Amino acid sequence: MEKPAETAFPIHELLRQRWSPRAFREQAVEPDKVTGLFEAAQWAASCFNEQPWYFIVATRDKTAAFAQMLSCLREGNQEWAKRAPVLILTLAHSTFTRTGQTNPHAWHDIGLAVGNLVVQATASGLSVHQMAGILPDRIREVYEVPNGYEPVTGLAVGYRGDPASLSEDLRERELAKRTRKSLHDFVFSGRWGRSAPFTQSLR
Amino acid sequence: MEKPAETAFPIHELLRQRWSPRAFREQAVEPDKVTGLFEAAQWAASCFNEQPWYFIVATRDKTAAFAQMLSCLREGNQEWAKRAPVLILTLAHSTFTRTGQTNPHAWHDIGLAVGNLVVQATASGLSVHQMAGILPDRIREVYEVPNGYEPVTGLAVGYRGDPASLSEDLRERELAKRTRKSLHDFVFSGRWGRSAPFTQSLR
Numbered sequence A, B: 001m002e003k004p005a006e007t008a009f010p011i012h013e014l015l016r017q018r019w020s021p022r023a024f025r026e027q028a029v030e031p032d033k034v035t036g037l038f039e040a041a042q043w044a045a046s047c048f049n050e051q052p053w054y055f056i057v058a059t060r061d062k063t064a065a066f067a068q069m070l071s072c073l074r075e076g077n078q079e080w081a082k083r084a085p086v087l088i089l090t091l092a093h094s095t096f097t098r099t100g101q102t103n104p105h106a107w108h109d110i111g112l113a114v115g116n117l118v119v120q121a122t123a124s125g126l127s128v129h130q131m132a133g134i135l136p137d138r139i140r141e142v143y144e145v146p147n148g149y150e151p152v153t154g155l156a157v158g159y160r161g162d163p164a165s166l167s168e169d170l171r172e173r174e175l176a177k178r179t180r181k182s183l184h185d186f187v188f189s190g191r192w193g194r195s196a197p198f199t200q201s202l203r
Helices: A013-017 A031-042 A063-070 A075-081 A106-123 A136-143 A168-175 A197-202 B013-017 B031-042 B063-070 B075-081 B106-123 B136-143 B168-175 B197-202
Strands: A053-059 A086-093 A127-131 A149-158 B053-059 B086-093 B127-131 B149-158
Touching: A013 A106, A013 B106, A031 A053, A031 A106, A031 B197, A053 A063, A053 A106, A063 A086, A075 A127, A075 A149, A086 A106, A086 A136, A106 A127, A106 A149, A106 B013, A106 B106, A136 A149, A197 B031, B013 B106, B031 B053, B031 B106, B053 B063, B053 B106, B063 B086, B075 B127, B075 B149, B086 B106, B086 B136, B106 B127, B106 B149, B136 B149
Parallel strands: none
Antiparallel strands: A053 A086, A086 A149, A127 A149, B053 B086, B086 B149, B127 B149
């Protein structure tokens, strides 16, 4: 199933096709494609080129390691993520390596890196479902994460599957229309709340 | 000047070509391309589909509005950003609209949206230079930003220009080699610090 964005204005096909499914095929992801995801991630920009992103990865063929990572997700996510062939945890280094001071952009820069990862995934025919619903304390314990590093999100990665494989509740969400605000609600010029002129024609 | 990433592993051309220049041509950016940047940004994923991203935009042809935004950047950035045809400020809504509770993923999700914006820019022949060096208090004052919204970054957008237009110091940085960590330094499996097996071949 595809579910392209219904855009008010044309955008690049890789962005239009991106979407977060819960139904995945059991088919494994080719190792080269997995490597490509992280290579793509690391070429994102970051504050002072700190590259504060860290990843822990588990593939479904390694049963014990996969179960361990699955147990670091909230139950609602475990229900469907258990069928994804690849799970990834993202973590942020919360201080600058050079100075030891807090890096306020660490989480922002994880977002940039994951943005790249998702584009690479889409270009490889894969889908990514990002999850805020993770168990940070459990992740710290299970993976012996040192102080100064923070779990940020979980990612389920794989080839999109059949929504019929989901429970009724999840299937409904899988098929629901994708919605976004209008540009004039969040693109301003001159003053907060004053819609940028070019967004007016899109009302 | 182009400066593609020297990757250890192939990645999509739009990610490989992305790069943050300081030299911009004076040429204006077509309004449709500017609109496309924000349309792309908004189709990023976000925690609970909160879409916590807000943007304020100024183009160089509107002299007063552009000078106002330029004054919200740190001096070191003003020096070169003054020649970019488009400046953008990004802001995050720091609480969930529905519950009023803190959204810990707000900055992360700005990163995802800007990641999309940058891909769209690259696809449009444009470059984006992201800046952490902004003046948040001045932004709040100048644009009357309400409580609960936080300035995150500034973006300079335009067509790449001639490095010769930069001061000697900036020109050196413009021409410097792009560097990244190796995958085995930040992609782990099983336990923190244990490089994922597939990263070993890339040493």
